Amino acid sequence: MVESGDPQRFEEARLRVQGGDRLRAGIGTLGEKSLHAILKNYFEPAGENQETRVGGFVADIVGSEGIFEIQTKGFDKLRKKLAAFLPVCPVTVVYPVAQLKWVNWVDPSSGEVVARNRSPRRGQAADVFYELYKIKEFLQTEGLRFCIPLLEVEDYRLLDGWDRTKKRRATRSDRVPTRLFGQVWVSGWREWGELIPPGLPQPFTAKEYAKAARQRLEMARRALNVLASLGLVERAGKAGRAYLYQLPAEMENG
Template identity: 45%
Template sequence: MSICDNDVILFHQACRKIIHQERASMGIGTLSEKTVHAVLKAFYESDPEHQEIPVENFVADILRDGEIIEIQTRGFNKLRRKLDTFLKYYPVTIVYPIVHTKYLYWIDEETGEISSKRKSPKTGTIYDAVPELYKIKMYLNNPNLHLCLVLIDADEYRLLNGWSRDRKKGSSRFDRIPTELVDEFYIGGPADYKCFIPEGLPNDYTSKDFAKAARIPVGYAQTLLGILYSLNIVERTGKKGRAYTYRNIL
């Protein structure tokens, strides 16, 4: 999926608005812990009148034109009780941010010094959503549930409080600051989950074949194929040794 120039402009406006507010209230270098959440909420709905709306015993991030938008940066299992209620009354779109390109900064808590930036070797993809999707697998067939996987670039600030000699391993993340909107993948129904199926697969393939084609761990491929199977996107055609073989349906 591609994004338009106007989306990029609106995303930058949201970034400037939220980061300016945080720095004005808390001071540079002390941004709040949920900047990604705040930026995306401002990006998908700039009018505060449609934000933080009570629905039954819960609060929706955005309620506009009869639709709920929930920004969830992690922990989809925490959404289950909300979804039980929200899906009875409204279509719900879960927005899940995935950091595509990340630059790391390290904060020394004792001196307040911030290191120069270093590019992370990892590149985020839509497959990073797989563990979270598994947590709400039982809701994915609901016609009222939609997903928006949004790829962003971000600067990540981490505290030098880890257990290793350089204090980096086991360290705490202080904040992530969005810098660019890279792409959006909207999943409006089961057929749209085909965006997870990589090219180059044989007609009958195993989870190892899938993992190789998608460049993901085999465990991720096994979990994802289980999800796609439950959504009737793929079918099981037999076994190769102890592993299931699959074929694409859609």
């Protein structure tokens, strides 16, 4: 389900976090960064409901709607948390996506931004499939849902990379969300199917899926792996060396 979210509350959370000298720096006792801190304060402004121990782990938020876990990086470490949290209460995994991103290059000696460029790539909710691959065994567990905020983000990177431009493998200093465009909620089998790009031929290859979804081929392959595990796509033979996929009848018929 797509909704606008609450841009005013998001702006209040952003100003609250950035007003504490947290911009472009490690913050909090857990090495928290701006993207994580702003989203945590957006979903739960009350500090007493944040960073609460549950089942041997620290949950970002524990409130009336259960646990909220904000995952701004990979889902590798989420498996153990989900195994501990889901038997206790509902869990919402928040995975932010930069729909619009500005890359700021920072001189590491002075801390000054020396260049700012708009990233050509527009993130989308379906980008979450790349990480879902790591926790797909939990996706049909009762009580688990996902929220995907679509954001404008300022990405700060140090000019300390390996090549002549100092940009290759440069250190990411911080990511600061500056605007909320909307948010996508997914809580069930059919809602994951709504992230499949429209207009796919039947059957289709991973390359055709990648083109329709405007994703890299590696991301498309992971998405298809997850969708197949959910029964939302089916293998349909091969075309040369490429696997063919198709939507199950119940998906094609809406």
